Structure formats: C-alpha cells, structure tokens
Amino acid sequence: MALVDDLRSTLGSDRVRSHPLELIVYDKDAGVTRGEVLAAALPETTQEVAACVRIAAAHGVPVVARGAGTGLAGGSVPAEPALLIVLTRLNQIWEVDEVARTAWVGAGVLNLDLSRATEHLGLHYAPDPSSQAACTVGGNVATNAGGPHCLAEGTTVAHILGVEFVTSDGDVVLLGGKAPDPPGLDLRAVVVGSEGTLGVVTKVLVKLTENPPAVRTLLLTFDSIQAAAATVSGVIAAGIVPAALEMMDQPMVVAVEGFIKAGLPVEAAAVLLAELVGLEEGAAAEAAVVERIATAAGATSVRVAADESERAVLWKARKNAFGAVAQAAPDYYLHDTVVPRTKLVEVMTQIYEIGERNNIRMLNVFHAGDGNLHPLVAYDRREPGMSEKVRAAAEEMVRISVAAGGSLTGEHGVGLEKRDLMGLVFEDVDLDAQARLRDAFDPNGRMNPGKVLPAGARCFDFDLMAGQDGGSS
C-alpha cells in the first residue's frame, strides 16, 4: 500500500493531507524556503506519532516534525521529500503541579496558552519568543527558543525538565524527570535544540515560574543607535539584569506603529524597551537606575507604562515587529546572530553598512540585552537578482558576527538556511561529534535529514566536502 493509504488507515482520512494544494500549504514555515512534502499527518497521541514514524520507515521515507510552522530557519521544511508529522493536535496540559511548579504538556500546546492556563496559580512559562501566541512548546524545545524575557530567565533549555519523544524506530523514550539532576548522561539537554533531528518530541515536562509581584516597563527613546547601545552596556555593567531589554530601530518602530497605533515614538532613531521585575521596591529602584543611565547616555524621552494595559500594548508592539514588516515589502529575510555585547555598536554599524552598500532595506529589532541581533531585510523576491543579493548580504552578516566572537544563531535554529555556514563556528571535530551523536539516535538518517549539519559533517565525508563551495575547511 502507498504511504498515504497506510496513514489513512491508522489516522482516518480527515487527519492526513495529501492533495497537491494541501501540500503547497504545508511546504513552508515562516521563513522563505520551500520543500517537498509527501503527506502531512495530524496524529493526536504519542502512539499515533510512533505509528506514523513506523509507517514512514516502512516506506523508506524521512520524517519531519512540524509544530505551528512559525520557524524562521526552514526547520520544518523538508530538505528532501518527507512525511510531515504535525504536532498541533497534541495540545493537552496534564498534571500541573502547583507545589513543584511543573507541568506535563503535549508538544502541540501553544506557548502562550500554557502561561494562560497557569495564570490563576500565579505561575507562567518563562521563555517568551515573540511568536509565543502562535508557536508550540514542542517547536520551542526543538529550537531552544529564546525570547525577550530569557535575558534573566535563560532560554528554553533552562525550563525543560523532561521530554518524551519518539525515536526514528518508532520507540517511545522518556528523558529526564522531576528530579533536578537525573542520574546518568543528561540527554534531555541534547534533545533541546536538536531541531527534530533526533526524534519527534511528543510531551514535555516544563518548569513553571512564579509571576513577579511587581513589574516596571520602560520605553526609552534615543537619537542614535549608539546611545541606545551604550545604555544597554551601562545597565548590564551596573549589575542589573532586566527581565527584558529590547531594541528597535526607527524603520521598525514606524512599521509597528502602522499596525498598533499606540503613539510609539516614530521620530526616534532607536527605542529600548526595558522591563524590571521583582519585589515592589526592588523593581522601582532598578527602574530608576535604568532611567538614570539612559538619561546620561542621551535618552530623549522615558515613558513608564502606567498600568498593565499600557504594558501589554508596549509588548504587543515589540512582539508584532516581524510581522509588521510586510507593510514595507512583500518578503523578508530575518537574521539571527549573537555578538558579544561589547561589540554591539561595532557590528551594528557594519551591518547597516552592508545594507547600504547592497542597497537593501533593513529594519532592526533585537534582544539587546544578550546581544542577539535580528537584522531584517525587507525585499521583493520578484525583483531580478534580489534574492541572491539578500542571501549574499545575509552570509556576510553572519560572517561579521562570527568574526566579532559571536555565534551563528541566537534562537531560531540552524535549519536549512544556515546549515552550510556551520563550518564558520565549528571545527571539523565538533561537527563530527555532532554527526555521530545524531547517528546514535538516528542511524538511518530519517529524522529531518539535511538539516542543521552540512552534508559533509561526518569525518569520512571530508573528501566529498572538499570538492564543494563553502566547505568545512
């Protein structure tokens, strides 16, 4: 029987998508690349996921996991024709443990839904990617997602205590658990950030965080990027770790204001959104220090959110930044690199310079506190030669960040789009170790093949690799 028939007889026909139009709908995430999907399956239980993996194996077809498809690196876009396993229907929340502050959640639970479901207990799930209303916890685990509030709280990996996942053989494995330091090798941390290459995550044991008693949210405006960046360095140097510290440049603020109409300062060259949390006195005192540092660095205005609804508007502005870009141009390419905070101004200057030199439109929004840059190029792919130009500029930006002592990806993952740049940050032996780890989990290379690691990552492929452009040497 054909792949689709087998899936249908297991899941029922309404949970298998295989019509050409449906496959087009599924062949892309929030990034720019398209892939070939053979069928999309929508299982509801761990057992059904395992069954799908086994069916794919029986047909010799690779498997790609997909959450909500908000990934920006093409992680859930098949690099070679594959079965897409869509996890959105695994959306149950079990066993919220108020005392231990943990919960078991299905991989398809939406990040924000989890925080909402635990709000009445005074708890929330701390990692808050800007896409948090839409992305799944499983997707967050697979990409080790970060967010504005990860500056103080750490990225996803710091909030995952255990995972249940389906291996390439269709076995169900449980890693980690409620004990803070489970015995043996901590494989849980290996699965976090593995982008679906080790297995399909079906359930996650998350750590919940207490809602802070007091929050201060400040919107600071500056007439230069440098002044804003100096404030970021100053704040961290003063020993304050804000819950969030986010920067947007002028083109970005203008785009967001077009959607949100919240009276954002569209005149300013840069704005900083800072959030201080803690006990009432602590948050207030830290806010005062941030305000003083900003003023000294040349802030032109300081707006303090008066209440929860104003705070919500400011965050809505920040979190809709990427989406708002379409008003500028039909396509966007979003970068995601990390640079040491001390190099922030230097790298930013170079990035603006690359934009100008290539005559491409650039908007910037980023997690300034931890040096995670997201330069965003707005363009129109139908303009001849534009896509190539954008990609070339992208590569240049990654190279600059890495040269400044930074990293390839802050939080969106490597996926397809940065796969061939892995050689910039990793030595051959590192790549080899990663490839071997992957082989241990997935000896037949069936889980999201062609992602994360470049084709020649294994040592024995070196000859093959040497013949290619952008090889690992």
Added chain:
Amino acid sequence: MQLSLGPTQAQLDSCVTCGLCLPHCPTFRLTGDETASPRGRLTAMGAIAEGAVAADEVYARMLSFCLQCRACEAACPSLVPFGQMMEGARARLARERPTTTGRIRRLLVGKLLNLKWLLALVTSGVGLVQRLGIMRLLPRRMRLARGLRRQRVFPHSAVGVHDVAPAVPAGSVALLAGCVMDQWFPAVHDATRGVLSMAGYKVDSPETQRCCGALAAHEGAERDAARMAERNVTALQGYDYIVSDAAGCSAHLKDYGHWAEGGGSVAARTRDITEFVAELIDTGRLPEVDGDGGEVAIHDPCHLRHAQRIVDAPRKIVRAAGHTPVEIDPDGLCCGAAGLYMVYEPDTAEALGERKREQVEMAGPTTVVSANPGCEIQLRAHLGKGYRVLHPIELYWEALNR
C-alpha cells in the same frame, strides 16, 4: 462600478506567512490543521492565482470552511485585508466553478432575503411552530431555530418609520432595518429608536432600503451584493449618520467603498449602535444610570470586535445601564454562528457554540449581551433555559425606563 474585490497580487504579497494569526483562527484552533488556518487559506489563494493547481473541490472546501470572522485580520501585523480577499476568492470560485449547493445558497442570500413577504411568511411560520411546541422535531441543522426569540405570528417591520423629530434635533439618523434583524428582532430596533430619540436625534428608517448585502458578499454572490449596495447608497443619502444595530450589517456598510459607487460616503457615515451610544454617553448626551451592579457577560461579535475593532463600547453601555460587565473570552473567538455558517457547517458551529457555552458558564452571569443577531441566536440555542441573551442597547433602554 467595476468591482475589484481581489484577492489582488499586492494583497497576497502582504502576507509574510509569519503565522501570528493562527491562534486567533477558530477553525485552526479546532483542527490544528494549516489548511484550516488563515495563512493556509491565503497560501491556497496564492497558489490558485499563480495557476500552480486548479481550483477544485479541495480548494472550495478550504474557502467554505472559513467562518469569515476576520479574527485573523485583527491579529495580523501586516494588515492583510483577509475579509475582503475571502469575499473576492469566493466570488471568483462561484463564477469559475459553480455548484448546485452554491447556487442555492447564493439565491437565498442574494435574492430571497430581500423578499419581505417571504421573510414575513417564514417568521409567522416560526411563530406558529414555537406556539405549537414542536421545535424539537426540527433537524439538527436547524438547531438555530431553537435560539430564536419568540416570534410574532403577525410580524411587523421598522422599514418606513419616521420618528417625530425633537425641537432642535442633534442630527439625522437613518436606521438600517436589515433583513432578518427587522423581522426577528423588532425589540432591538425599538430600543435603538428610543435611545437615539432620547439623545435628540431624528430617526428614520428609509422605505427604499434593502438588506445590506453582507450575507451575499460572504457567499460570493458579488453581483447581488453590489446591487444591494447601490440601492442602499441611494436610500441612505442625506442623513448625517447611518446606524445599524446588527454588527454584521454595520461592518458591511463600512466596507461599501469597494461595493458601490458612492459607497465611501455610506461607510464614512456608518456607526454601529454600540459605538454611537458609547460616544453619546462619553459626551454626556446620554446618562449613566444607577443599577444594582448585577453582572452581565459580554459576548464580542466578530464583526464588532475583529472587523470594526469595537471593544470598549458594549462594556461602557453595560456599565451605563448600571451593571458590571464580565469578560468571557480574552481572544473573542467566534461563537460559530457566522451568518449562514451555522446552517451549512453544523458540526463546526456546534463545537464552537459549546466552547462558548462553557466560557459563559465559567464566567458566571446568567445575562449575556451580544450586539449581533446571529450570535444571539447561537448563544441562546447553546445556553438554553436559565439564560437571558439580549442586545446591549436593550439592556440600556430597559435601564433608562426603570
């Protein structure tokens, strides 16, 4: 006027596939399926426009499964005009791939809804059935009938009424009577007229007006929708304001710009009754009444909250009526009524209706306000006995007369 409904290439391009609309979409929430999501529907429209695949029944199904609640539109940071694109896509499909059921639906919303005698006949019939107590014999698809208010056997209509002008009128208002609104919800029109007269407005409900055409537009009956819009542009000329007490109608009147020559003027003068009255309360032209502060649950009709972005107004009116508004749903997810959707997609409508019922029950109050007739019917059908469902303007009018 040459209709240009779209979806145009520029509109299609405005979607950057970020996915931020997904959690706001009721059909995506129910299924978790990208093909039932706003982004998926837009991608499909794009694929059809490009000619990558032919428009077949899978495409038709993807379009018809959409509630047209426009929650995605309100959530979209790229300002993708989803509602208009969906109307255009359905119209195009109706032209290029007509089906029998489609024809019947379009006949119903494009032609039959304008036959007042027919509506009156149906209304009398409903009135009789209600009195005979045989509602439960109706098929499931007709569940909505259980949510109807008690109908008159001899229906009356607001069309053609001209209320007496106050000595110094604050302005003139044309009340859009609507189709089913006029026949099935006369008490809402009475409250609207009473409140507006009290605020000093001269209220007419012009004779020559027709159904606003919203349902026709949603079904892809573009020529009928355009014809109705043209008629109304003429009928509603000369009034300072055009007020509708059905959110679906006020939302559609505000879209008249792309439906008829001169439609922009109608759009500019149109106010939903809730926003109009909330403003009159703000400026002190209408009073805030003392009450017992009893709790009232707020249901946000999609075409009020998402299509018109009116959120505060109904709450303000409830407070001005001496009650305490209670929230039931932070996202304002569709209740499943969605015009005729509850008739031809009974399963989805049922699931969403039950979700709404649970939310209302969790919230507590046994009085619920909804500023749109379809939602009211759906809410009443699902909440059943023990609940009172009414338009916020009725609650306010009651308070004024206490």
